Amino acid sequence: MSQSAVEPTDRKILQLLAEDGRMSFTDLGKATGLSTSAVHQRVKRLEQRGLIQGYGATINHADIGLPLAAFISIRPIDPSQPDDCAARLEHIPEIESCWSVAGEESYVLKVRSTTPAALEDLLARIRSAANVSTRTTIVLTTYYENRPVTGE
Amino acid sequence: MSQSAVEPTDRKILQLLAEDGRMSFTDLGKATGLSTSAVHQRVKRLEQRGLIQGYGATINHADIGLPLAAFISIRPIDPSQPDDCAARLEHIPEIESCWSVAGEESYVLKVRSTTPAALEDLLARIRSAANVSTRTTIVLTTYYENRPVTGE
DNA sequence: TTTGAAAGCGTGAATTC
DNA sequence: GAATTCACGCTTTCAAA
Numbered sequence: 001m002s003q004s005a006v007e008p009t010d011r012k013i014l015q016l017l018a019e020d021g022r023m024s025f026t027d028l029g030k031a032t033g034l035s036t037s038a039v040h041q042r043v044k045r046l047e048q049r050g051l052i053q054g055y056g057a058t059i060n061h062a063d064i065g066l067p068l069a070a071f072i073s074i075r076p077i078d079p080s081q082p083d084d085c086a087a088r089l090e091h092i093p094e095i096e097s098c099w100s101v102a103g104e105e106s107y108v109l110k111v112r113s114t115t116p117a118a119l120e121d122l123l124a125r126i127r128s129a130a131n132v133s134t135r136t137t138i139v140l141t142t143y144y145e146n147r148p149v150t151g152e
Numbered sequence: 153m154s155q156s157a158v159e160p161t162d163r164k165i166l167q168l169l170a171e172d173g174r175m176s177f178t179d180l181g182k183a184t185g186l187s188t189s190a191v192h193q194r195v196k197r198l199e200q201r202g203l204i205q206g207y208g209a210t211i212n213h214a215d216i217g218l219p220l221a222a223f224i225s226i227r228p229i230d231p232s233q234p235d236d237c238a239a240r241l242e243h244i245p246e247i248e249s250c251w252s253v254a255g256e257e258s259y260v261l262k263v264r265s266t267t268p269a270a271l272e273d274l275l276a277r278i279r280s281a282a283n284v285s286t287r288t289t290i291v292l293t294t295y296y297e298n299r300p301v302t303g304e
Numbered sequence: 305t306t307t308g309a310a311a312g313c314g315t316g317a318a319t320t321c
Numbered sequence: 322g323a324a325t326t327c328a329c330g331c332t333t334t335c336a337a338a
Contacts, residue, residue: 006216014211021173021207026332038305040333053210055173056300059166060203064158066303071253071260086295097297101223103289108223112301137255143238145249146298149264150211151218178313190324192314 006051009034011150013042014051018148021055058146061112068113069139072123073105074132081131088130094122105135158203161186163302165194166203170300173207210298213264220265221291224275225257226284233283240282246274257287 006014012032016023023031028039046052061069076083085107086098097110109126113119123134158166164184168175175183180191198204213221228235237259238250249262261278265271275286 011216014209014216017209018211019208021209024332025334035306036332037307037334040335041305049215051212051215053212055207055209056171056298057166057169057173057207058205059170059300059302060205061301063201063203064163064166064303066301069251086293090296094301096299096301098295099221099291099297100293100295101289101291108289108291112303114303137253137260139251139253139260141238141252143250143252144242145251146208147248148208148211149213149218149246149248151216151264151266176313177315187325188313189315189326192316193323 010042010046010051011152013039014046015148015150017043017052017055018150021057065114066112068115068119069142070111070113070119071137071139072109072111072126073135073137074107074109074126074130075105077131077133085130085132089126092122092125092129095126107132162194162198162203163304165191166198167300167302169195169204169207170302173209217266218264220267220271221294222263222265222271223289223291224261224263224278225287225289226259226261226278226282227257229283229285237282237284241278244274244277244281247278259284 009032013028016028016031025036025040025043028034028043029036032039034042043052061067074085076085083106086100089095089098089109094111094113095109096112099108100106101108111119111122113122119136123136126132127134161184165180168180168183177188177192177195180195181188184191186194195204213219226237228237235258238252241247241250241261246263246265247261248264251260252258253260263271263274265274271288275288278284279286
């Protein structure tokens with residue numbers, strides 16, 4: 001697997017872009033003491049190496065009609081069946097994240113929904129798509145989410 | 153509280169920026185059938201209204217030396233104490249997300265760490281900072297994370 | 305890694321609908 | 322109120338060194 005030691009300058013660039021994904025190459029240059037084209041090349045290389053996987057805007061879901069967030073922990077009903085939950089659930093748009101985990105359950109999903117009724121419907125779709133039982137934990141308050149964690 | 157019905161064009165802009173946070177105003181204009189300055193104004197308004205909370209790069213944590221991810225569910229040891237866990241934990245840099253939840257535990261944290269030993273140390277810091285007991289669920293595989301969920 | 309040049313983009317003001 | 326056009330300056334991008 002990967003991991004080829006990230007240079008201090010590249011680390012700095014990653015950190016800056018994690019905090020402000022729209023920062024210009026000019027400003028990245030000023031912040032790192034490099035020329036615009038030098039950072040430009042480094043960023044392109046970081047993208048190619050897969051260290052930068054993409055860029056996104058952080059959306060206020062509560063204000064665009066998706067006020068309900070929840071964690072859904074799932075376990076297979078028939079443990080002898082092939083364990084392909086991730087693939088079976090991929091098409092469901094309300095699923096924001098999908099992790100397999102070590103613990104009482106096999107997977108944890110994070111989902112967004114409009115209303116309790118819509119969440120109930122979503123649960124039914126998840127159960128039937130993946131043949132699993134579910135345990136749902138409703139999010140009450142999001143204090144923060146996806147803070148940049150870059151180490152050091 | 154907020155929620156003032158998001159216009160179809162604004163919805164489209166939010167969706168496009170959620171998928172590519174570095175998309176240019178020119179391209180946003182082409183994709184929405186508006187002039188560059190029209191989208192520019194709309195994006196500025198979406199930022200002011202707080203519907204766009206920021207922009208970030210998605211980093212491959214495994215490859216920058218943070219291969220361990222985990223969920224930490226916590227419950228207060230002394231339920232009579234004020235419930236200010238989020239504030240007490242905010243300074244810990246390994247905590248990527250912090251939610252209060254309805255369920256057996258009061259909070260769920262998502263953390264990133266380097267090694268099992270570093271995770272053990274992190275758990276100790278969390279317990280002593282917030283006076284809580286913890287239950288840790290290690291992430292084995294991240295199938296996907298923070299997919300754009302914009303509804304409709 | 306830098307420089308330099310061309311193309312493209314962001315930004316604001318004036319204008320129109 | 323919101324969209325467009327135009328113009329200026331800055332940013333991106335690529336070649337060459």
